[in-house]
Amino acid sequence: MAGVGSACLTIGLFTALYAAGASVYGAVSGRGQWVTSGRRAVYCLAALCVGAFAILEAAFLRSDLSYALVAEASSTDTPTFYKFTAVWATQDGSLLLWATLLSLFASAVLFLTRRSLRDIAPWATAVLACVAGFFLFLMVGWENPFDTLAVVPEEGAGLNPLLRHPAMMIHPPMLYTGYVGFSIPFAFAIGALIARRTGADWIRATRRFALIAWTFLGTGILLGALWSYSELGWGGYWAWDPVENASLMPWLVGTAFLHSIMVQEKRGMLKVWNVSLICATFTLALLGTFLVRSGILDSIHAFGASTIGVQMLIFIACVIALSAGLILARLADLRSSARLDSLLSREAFFLLNNLVLVGLCLVVLWGTFFPLISEALTGTEETVGPPWFNRIVTPLALVLVLLTGIGPVLAWRRVTPKRLLRIVAVPAALAVLAAVVLLAFTDAGDSVPSLLMFAFVAFVLGVVGQEFVRGASARRVMTRESWPRALARLAGRNRRRYGGYLVHAGIAVLFLGVAASSAFIEQRDVRLSPGETMRVGDYEVTYREATARLGGDGGGTGAPISFGAVMDVRRGDQSFTLHPSRNYYSTGDPSKGAISRFFEGEATSEVDVRWGLRRDFWLAVRPDLISLEGPIARADRQFGDSPGRVQAFVIGTLAELYREDPPPAAFRAIVSPLVAWIWIGGAIAVLGALVAAWPSPEARLRRVRSLYAARVGRELTRA
Amino acid sequence: MNPARKRKIRLAVALGAAICLAAVLVYTSFSASSEAAQPSELREGRSYDLTGKVVNDSIARRGDELRFRIRDREGTASVPVVYTGVVPDPFREGREVIVSGELRNGTFLAERDSLVTKCPSKFTEDKQSS
Numbered sequence: 088m089a090g091v092g093s094a095c096l097t098i099g100l101f102t103a104l105y106a107a108g109a110s111v112y113g114a115v116s117g118r119g120q121w122v123t124s125g126r127r128a129v130y131c132l133a134a135l136c137v138g139a140f141a142i143l144e145a146a147f148l149r150s151d152l153s154y155a156l157v158a159e160a161s162s163t164d165t166p167t168f169y170k171f172t173a174v175w176a177t178q179d180g181s182l183l184l185w186a187t188l189l190s191l192f193a194s195a196v197l198f199l200t201r202r203s204l205r206d207i208a209p210w211a212t213a214v215l216a217c218v219a220g221f222f223l224f225l226m227v228g229w230e231n232p233f234d235t236l237a238v239v240p241e242e243g244a245g246l247n248p249l250l251r252h253p254a255m256m257i258h259p260p261m262l263y264t265g266y267v268g269f270s271i272p273f274a275f276a277i278g279a280l281i282a283r284r285t286g287a288d289w290i291r292a293t294r295r296f297a298l299i300a301w302t303f304l305g306t307g308i309l310l311g312a313l314w315s316y317s318e319l320g321w322g323g324y325w326a327w328d329p330v331e332n333a334s335l336m337p338w339l340v341g342t343a344f345l346h347s348i349m350v351q352e353k354r355g356m357l358k359v360w361n362v363s364l365i366c367a368t369f370t371l372a373l374l375g376t377f378l379v380r381s382g383i384l385d386s387i388h389a390f391g392a393s394t395i396g397v398q399m400l401i402f403i404a405c406v407i408a409l410s411a412g413l414i415l416a417r418l419a420d421l422r423s424s425a426r427l428d429s430l431l432s433r434e435a436f437f438l439l440n441n442l443v444l445v446g447l448c449l450v451v452l453w454g455t456f457f458p459l460i461s462e463a464l465t466g467t468e469e470t471v472g473p474p475w476f477n478r479i480v481t482p483l484a485l486v487l488v489l490l491t492g493i494g495p496v497l498a499w500r501r502v503t504p505k506r507l508l509r510i511v512a513v514p515a516a517l518a519v520l521a522a523v524v525l526l527a528f529t530d531a532g533d534s535v536p537s538l539l540m541f542a543f544v545a546f547v548l549g550v551v552g553q554e555f556v557r558g559a560s561a562r563r564v565m566t567r568e569s570w571p572r573a574l575a576r577l578a579g580r581n582r583r584r585y586g587g588y589l590v591h592a593g594i595a596v597l598f599l600g601v602a603a604s605s606a607f608i609e610q611r612d613v614r615l616s617p618g619e620t621m622r623v624g625d626y627e628v629t630y631r632e633a634t635a636r637l638g639g640d641g642g643g644t645g646a647p648i649s650f651g652a653v654m655d656v657r658r659g660d661q662s663f664t665l666h667p668s669r670n671y672y673s674t675g676d677p678s679k680g681a682i683s684r685f686f687e688g689e690a691t692s693e694v695d696v697r698w699g700l701r702r703d704f705w706l707a708v709r710p711d712l713i714s715l716e717g718p719i720a721r722a723d724r725q726f727g728d729s730p731g732r733v734q735a736f737v738i739g740t741l742a743e744l745y746r747e748d749p750p751p752a753a754f755r756a757i758v759s760p761l762v763a764w765i766w767i768g769g770a771i772a773v774l775g776a777l778v779a780a781w782p783s784p785e786a787r788l789r790r791v792r793s794l795y796a797a798r799v800g801r802e803l804t805r806a
Numbered sequence: 807m808n809p810a811r812k813r814k815i816r817l818a819v820a821l822g823a824a825i826c827l828a829a830v831l832v833y834t835s836f837s838a839s840s841e842a843a844q845p846s847e848l849r850e851g852r853s854y855d856l857t858g859k860v861v862n863d864s865i866a867r868r869g870d871e872l873r874f875r876i877r878d879r880e881g882t883a884s885v886p887v888v889y890t891g892v893v894p895d896p897f898r899e900g901r902e903v904i905v906s907g908e909l910r911n912g913t914f915l916a917e918r919d920s921l922v923t924k925c926p927s928k929f930t931e932d933k934q935s936s
Contacts, residue, residue, distance in 0.1 A: 249896065426809075446827060450831060453831055454835065467841050469840060469842060470840065471835045472840070474838065479830075612891065709892075713867065
C-alpha cells in the first residue's frame, strides 16, 4: 500500500500543477471550460490527498512497522487513540495533513463560488493549487511519508510520551486548520488583485472561511496552553516560546483582518490595508510552520534540524515578493472610495484596534527573532525573556480590551460625543464600581495593571450585556416574546453582530483569567518525606504515602511504570485528596542494563489539579529514585538475561521497594486564582464565532435569489 | 482647518507614535536581554543564557543541588554547572539545555528554576546523528 500512497502524492503533485495551469490558461484566454477543468482538478487533488492520508492512517492503526514513519512515531503497544493521532506528530505526516486540509478547504470554497466571482476564482484556484503543490513537492522530494524500511523492526519507537495528552493531539490539526483556512482569503485576495476586481466581492466570498480559520487557530492556541498547564509539570500556560509565538502572530493579524474587512465591506476603505493584512497573515502562518520545523531558534520544541527549512524559506520569500509586488502594481485600483469622516466613528476605532493588534504582532515578532536580530547587529546572540514580553504586551493588551468594549457600539461614519457618553455611561460606571469593590475588599490593588484589566473587563461585559438587553427589550416591545425567546431570536436574526458581541465577552473573560492568574499566583517548591506538611497560600498539603503502579497509568498513556504520591490537601474546613504522579517510559538505549532501561527513558509529570471557578490547586511530584539506584544496578547484573516474565516480576519488586520506603520527593504546588476563566472565556469566544459564522436564513435567501437572477440572465443571453 | 491639513497632522501623529513605540521596543529589548553563550564562549562575572549539551555521566545530585557539566553543541569544551530548583521532565544526559546564570571561579552558578530542556522526539535525534 505504501506504493499506492506514494503514487497518490506524485499524481497529486501533477494534478495540482495541471489545476494551476488550466485555471490560468482559462482565465487568460477566457475559455470557461478550462477554468472548470482546473476547478475539478482541485476536487481530484482533494480525493488523492484524502486517499493518501487514509492509507497512512490505516498503516498507523495496523502498526505496520515496515513504514519508516510508523516505526518512528508509533508502536504496537501505543494506545489506539495515540496511534491514530501519532500521524501528525511526525514532520512528514503533518505535511500530508497540511496538504489534505488545504485541498479540502480549497474544494469547499471553489464549489461554493463555482457560479460567482468568475474573474477572481480562476486565479484563486491557481494560487491554492500552487500552495498545495508546494507541500506535495516537499513530500515527493524530501519527506515522503510512505518511505518503507528494508528491515522491518520488531517494535516501533512509540509516540513521544510528552505528546500523550488529548489536548496535544487535537492541538496540531486545529492549528493547521487555522493556518490552512487563512490561505483561502489569501488566494482570493491575490486573485482579486490580479483580476483588478478589488471591491468587497472576494471578502464576502471568503469572510466565513477567515472566521472559521480564526476560530480553529484560536482554539488550537488555547489547547496548546491547556496542555502546557496540565502536562508539562511547570504549571504555566504561556511561556513566550518561539513556537507558541509563531501560532499567536497569524492569529493577531488575522483578528485585525476580520475587523478591517468590515470597514471595506461597509465603507469601501482600507483596501490596501486589507490585502496587506491577509498576505501578512498567510505569510506568518507559513512562518509558523517553518519555525516549528526548522530548529532555527532555540526553543523547547526543537524538532531537530529539518531537511526542508531552506525550501520553506524560499517559498515564504516567494509569497512575500509576489504579494508585495502585486499590491504595489495595483495601488491605483486599491484607492479608497470614502474618507474617514470622524475620529469618533466605528471605522476609526477599528483602525485603532488594527494598529494595536499589528503592533502586538510586531512586538512578538521582534522578541521571537531577537536572537537572530541581535546576532546580526552586535555579533552576540542575545535573548529576551518572558518578563520583557509581559512588560511590553501588558499595556497593549489593556488598550485592546478597552477597544473591545467601545468599538462595536459606535456607529459607522460619525458619533457625537454626547451619544457616545450615553452608550458607555452604564458600563463605565460598572467598571468604576468593580475597581472600587476590588480595592476595598480584596488585595487586587497590589497589581495596578491587573486592577485596570479587571475594570476594563467589567466595562466590556457591561457593554455586551447592555447591547443584549437593549436589543431584546426592543424586540419584546414589538413581539411580546418572553426574555429567553427574545434573546435567542435577536441573536439568531443578527448572527454576525451578536456572535461578535459574544466573542468580545469571551475574550474579556479570558483576559480576566490571565490577569488574575498571572498577578496573584502562589507557588512553592518543597521536598517532603511521607508525613510532612507544607503550606502554600491558604492550603496545607500533607504527603500521606507514596504510590507505585505498573502497567496502565490513570491517563491511558500506556506508561509501564508510574510513581506518585497521595496528598491530603486542606483549606479551612474543606479537604480533598490529590494523586500527582510521574510516568516512566522505557528506553531502547542498548548501553543501559535490561532493568534500568525501564527507569531511564523519558519521564513525564502527570499533575493533579483541583479545578475550581475561583481558583485551581495544582500539584506535581518528582519522585527521587536515588534509593533505587543500587537495587537497579544489582538487578541489571543478576536478571539481565532472564526471561521477560522474571524481569517484570523484578521490576514489580523494585516498585514495591520504592512504595514502602520512599526517599523525600520534590513537590511543586500552585494556587492559581481564576485560571479556569481562561478556558471558559475561550469557550465563550468559540461559541460566539460559531454563531457569527453560521449561515443565516436571510443570507441563504439572498444567495438563492442571486443564483436565480444569474440563471435568468444566462437564459436571456441564450435566447 | 482644511481636511488635507488635518490628515497630514494625523499622519504625523501616527508616525510619531509608531517611531516612539519602535524606539521603546528596541531599547528595552537590548537592555533586558541576556547573552546566549556556549561553554567555550563564557567569561567570568557576566550573566549568560548558557546553551549546550549535558555531558554523559556527569549528572550528580546532592540534596537539593544538581551538578552536571554542559559542553558545546559541537565540540568538547565544557563547564561544570551547579543548579537548584525544578528540573524539567526531559532533562537527560546528551540533551540540549538552556540555563541562566554566571561563571564564578570556573563554575557556572545557575539561577534557581532557570533550566530549560529541549524536548526532542527520539527519532529526530537519531536522524541527526546518522
